[in-house]
Amino acid sequence: MDCEPPFEEAYKTLLKNPYGDSEVDYSVEECELPLINLSRLSCGQRERDKCINEMVNAARNLGFFQVVSHGISKEILKNMIYEQKNLFHQPFQKKVKDGFLNLSTNSYRWGNLKATRLSQFSWSEAFHIAITDIPGIKDDTLRVTTEKITKAVAGLAKSLAEILAQYVGVRSSYFQENCPATGSYLRLNRYPPCPYSSKVFGLIPHTDTDFLTILYQDQVGGLQLFKDGRWFAVRPDPDALIINIGDFFQAMSNCVYKSSKHRAVSSQASERLSVAYFYCPSDDAIIRGCSRPPVYRDFSFKEYKQQTNKDVEETGDKVGLSRFLL
Numbered sequence: 001m002d003c004e005p006p007f008e009e010a011y012k013t014l015l016k017n018p019y020g021d022s023e024v025d026y027s028v029e030e031c032e033l034p035l036i037n038l039s040r041l042s043c044g045q046r047e048r049d050k051c052i053n054e055m056v057n058a059a060r061n062l063g064f065f066q067v068v069s070h071g072i073s074k075e076i077l078k079n080m081i082y083e084q085k086n087l088f089h090q091p092f093q094k095k096v097k098d099g100f101l102n103l104s105t106n107s108y109r110w111g112n113l114k115a116t117r118l119s120q121f122s123w124s125e126a127f128h129i130a131i132t133d134i135p136g137i138k139d140d141t142l143r144v145t146t147e148k149i150t151k152a153v154a155g156l157a158k159s160l161a162e163i164l165a166q167y168v169g170v171r172s173s174y175f176q177e178n179c180p181a182t183g184s185y186l187r188l189n190r191y192p193p194c195p196y197s198s199k200v201f202g203l204i205p206h207t208d209t210d211f212l213t214i215l216y217q218d219q220v221g222g223l224q225l226f227k228d229g230r231w232f233a234v235r236p237d238p239d240a241l242i243i244n245i246g247d248f249f250q251a252m253s254n255c256v257y258k259s260s261k262h263r264a265v266s267s268q269a270s271e272r273l274s275v276a277y278f279y280c281p282s283d284d285a286i287i288r289g290c291s292r293p294p295v296y297r298d299f300s301f302k303e304y305k306q307q308t309n310k311d312v313e314e315t316g317d318k319v320g321l322s323r324f325l326l
């Protein structure tokens, strides 16, 4: 299909000559992510406290949980996946062009042109969209759908962040003051069927650069998370959204909450689609540990982005929070 990025051509040498890279281990166990029903937040104090407790425990132990009764209509979520499919099925030459749909330069990404080993290479493509770009998208149905979904998940992200912050003693107004709707990102992911799926990741292991991520996925499956030295597969649930803690909550909570490593494996047979909302602060917002002594030094979102971009450029890996350890 002429929609596919030229993965094989770009990575011909790596695919022939894997430099001792090992196979991706598919025989991982499935893990049941805690499934939290958010309707209990408005069911009286006792139910609310129980619900918050479950969320806090999941954020502390796993850094991942799922939510249902989250208030985002199934229709919006399904429309998003439908729109994504149409978007990604456009010719590669169109997608890669500067200003495609009036999106900012570098919104469309595929593979990892800096990869020197197969293990640094992601067999996937994505539109990484700044929220400020959405009103200018030159495709009516895509614009309307992305506007609807971002508005809905932004409210959910803020509520969850406020609840988790309160538990570690951070004033909940922090998010109102430091995370304007325009600071966040929406990422549309597509994992094409991959003939080398035992050798190449769909998305390389990483942690997310944000406070928290809200992920919706189709039913193909492929997300895996790292816990206690092992990888676990997450079974898709059509009614649930996946929430994961990002680097900034780990830093702000002084490591009470975990920004867990995760990855996506691809399938030989089917394409997979997912959409992630990264809840981020404004560029100059300061991320500071909530208790003394702090584990990490204070840093701004801008500084973190500059450091991780530099590290990716130089090493193929974002390195992340360990750069800011005191």
Ligand SMILES: O=C(O)CCC(=O)C(=O)O
Pocket (backbone or CB within 6 Å): 187, 189, 203, 208, 215, 217, 222, 223, 262, 263, 264, 273, 274, 276
């Ligand atoms: O597609 C997935 O399951 C994971 C996506 C992800 O981790 C990301 O976009 O950061």
Ligand SMILES: [Fe+2]
Pocket (backbone or CB within 6 Å): 206, 207, 208, 213, 262
């Ligand atoms: Fe991620």
